[in-house]
Amino acid sequence: MKLKLYNTLTREKEEFIPLMEDPNYKWEKKDFVWMYSCWPTVYYTPHIGNLRASFSADLIRNTLKYFWYPVKAVMNITDVWHLVSDADDWEDKLEKWAKRDGISAWEVAKRYEEIFMRGLEDMNIEKFDVMPRATEHIKEQIELVKLLEEKGYTYEVPWDWIYMDTSKVDDYWKLIWPNYKKRLEELKAWERVDMKGKKNATDFALWKFSMVKGKREMERDSPWWVGFPWWHIECSAMSSKYLGEQFDIHHWGSDHITIHHPNEIAQAECWFGKKPRVKYWIHNEFLQVDWGKMSKSLWNFYSLEDIKARGYSPLDLRYFYFKAQYWNFQNFTWEALDQAKSERKGLIKKINSILESNEEGENINWKEKFQEALADNINTPKLLSELHIALAKWWKYAIDAIKELEDKILKIGLFAWELSEENQVPEDIIVLAEERKKAKSEKNYALADEIREKIKDKWWLVKDNKEWYELQKI
Numbered sequence: 001m002k003l004k005l006y007n008t009l010t011r012e013k014e015e016f017i018p019l020m021e022d023p024n025y026k027w028e029k030k031d032f033v034w035m036y037s038c039w040p041t042v043y044y045t046p047h048i049g050n051l052r053a054s055f056s057a058d059l060i061r062n063t064l065k066y067f068w069y070p071v072k073a074v075m076n077i078t079d080v081w082h083l084v085s086d087a088d089d090w091e092d093k094l095e096k097w098a099k100r101d102g103i104s105a106w107e108v109a110k111r112y113e114e115i116f117m118r119g120l121e122d123m124n125i126e127k128f129d130v131m132p133r134a135t136e137h138i139k140e141q142i143e144l145v146k147l148l149e150e151k152g153y154t155y156e157v158p159w160d161w162i163y164m165d166t167s168k169v170d171d172y173w174k175l176i177w178p179n180y181k182k183r184l185e186e187l188k189a190w191e192r193v194d195m196k197g198k199k200n201a202t203d204f205a206l207w208k209f210s211m212v213k214g215k216r217e218m219e220r221d222s223p224w225w226v227g228f229p230w231w232h233i234e235c236s237a238m239s240s241k242y243l244g245e246q247f248d249i250h251h252w253g254s255d256h257i258t259i260h261h262p263n264e265i266a267q268a269e270c271w272f273g274k275k276p277r278v279k280y281w282i283h284n285e286f287l288q289v290d291w292g293k294m295s296k297s298l299w300n301f302y303s304l305e306d307i308k309a310r311g312y313s314p315l316d317l318r319y320f321y322f323k324a325q326y327w328n329f330q331n332f333t334w335e336a337l338d339q340a341k342s343e344r345k346g347l348i349k350k351i352n353s354i355l356e357s358n359e360e361g362e363n364i365n366w367k368e369k370f371q372e373a374l375a376d377n378i379n380t381p382k383l384l385s386e387l388h389i390a391l392a393k394w395w396k397y398a399i400d401a402i403k404e405l406e407d408k409i410l411k412i413g414l415f416a417w418e419l420s421e422e423n424q425v426p427e428d429i430i431v432l433a434e435e436r437k438k439a440k441s442e443k444n445y446a447l448a449d450e451i452r453e454k455i456k457d458k459w460w461l462v463k464d465n466k467e468w469y470e471l472q473k474i
């Protein structure tokens with residue numbers, strides 16, 4: 001079965017042919033499918049929109065593995081030098097936050113990196129193969145700026161910036177193309193405000209000079225003057241180091257289609273003179289809250305901690321993400337998360353009951369069904385519906401395929417007995433509930449009622465549904 005992915009570069013759903021199998025690719029040998037994901041800057045607790053991007057990176061990687069590809073995934077850690085706004089501002093977010101918290105910028109970066117990594121762990125997102133930090137790759141970034149300078153792609157605004165001259169890149173618009181008119185309008189609006197010495201509105205910074213040495217915590221010496229690299233170059237430097245001059249997949253949120261990713265392409269293609277820099281550009285769409293943008297001022301900026309504080313498991317959120325395809329907007333509401341929670345719980349119960357039943361059902365190749373759904377640009381809503389069908393029919397034959405799907409893709413605790421800590425039922429109650437279930441199956445309803453009362457005396461309620469029972473604390 002052929003895996004198809006939507007490639008932003010060609011604007012088509014394309015059959016995935018990695019460089020290692022591509023007859024047109026003749027450069028350095030590849031033993032892996034290499035993918036690279038940018039990551040959110042480390043200066044705040046990630047919100048559930050950021051987590052959806054990490055979830056998507058994990059999903060792409062896991063899908064490739066499910067289709068038998070050997071994969072290496074890189075996700076960078078931006079632990080330095082992001083400025084407050086895209087308007088080429090002077091203040092560094094990390095330093096601003098450090099001042100607020102009374103600690104150093106380095107400590108801020110470390111603190112939020114830990115929070116982010118904990119979030120990944122909670123969400124059953126495995127660590128990526130390489131997770132390089134921007135601060136540990138300054139040398140590489142400087143080297144690449146030097147290379148661009150030697151090749152004549154840069155110019156300097158004295159004591160201020162080194163810019164990349166995008167007028168020398170004839171296909172600069174290739175990734176933006178469908179939205180280029182909108183982008184041009186934005187750029188024109190900026191031009192009216194302040195070009196900061198840029199020759200062309202699309203030119204972007206490579207290096208920012210510190211005006212006064214030592215004013216900032218996070219600055220470095222360079223062949224030009226003390227300062228710091230601008231943020232587009234870090235991804236290009238790290239992806240070149242770990243993935244080579246060309247690689248298979250570059251992924252992150254759709255907000256990077258118009259600025260960050262075209263800049264990454266321009267830098268790397270000018271360095272190496274090889275096109276395309278990346279064969280497949282994959283972008284996940286935003287998560288919205290109540291069909292609007294998440295924002296702190298609207299009090300709808302939720303983190304994983306907020307989710308947990310309301311009694312949800314991080315895996316309920318993980319299941320919720322599966323309900324929309326990664327390239328579509330997804331709308332978050334508490335009702336929707338509630339629905340996801342009860343669906344996940346229902347699936348776990350169903351699996352437990354199937355494991356106990358002897359019915360085998362029809363022998364269908366379920367792995368093929370699951371792969372078919374994923375092959376269609378990782379269509380996870382379709383995947384879930386196949387899963388529900390497989391389980392609704394009590395098809396024990398499906399269990400092996402579901403187990404593999406759970407281990408490799410879903411990772412939502414499907415085979416776990418305990419749903420969550422708050423739902424943990426004491427052992428003696430479970431024993432009584434099982435005795436009651438047995439009595440019922442033997443049609444000994446008097447005994448079943450008697451046991452129900454015993455359970456009630458211990459402050460638990462047993463509620464029957466069609467194929468299972470539920471225990472609830474009184």
Ligand SMILES: [Zn+2]
Binds near residue numbers: 037038039235264
């Ligand atoms: Zn990036």
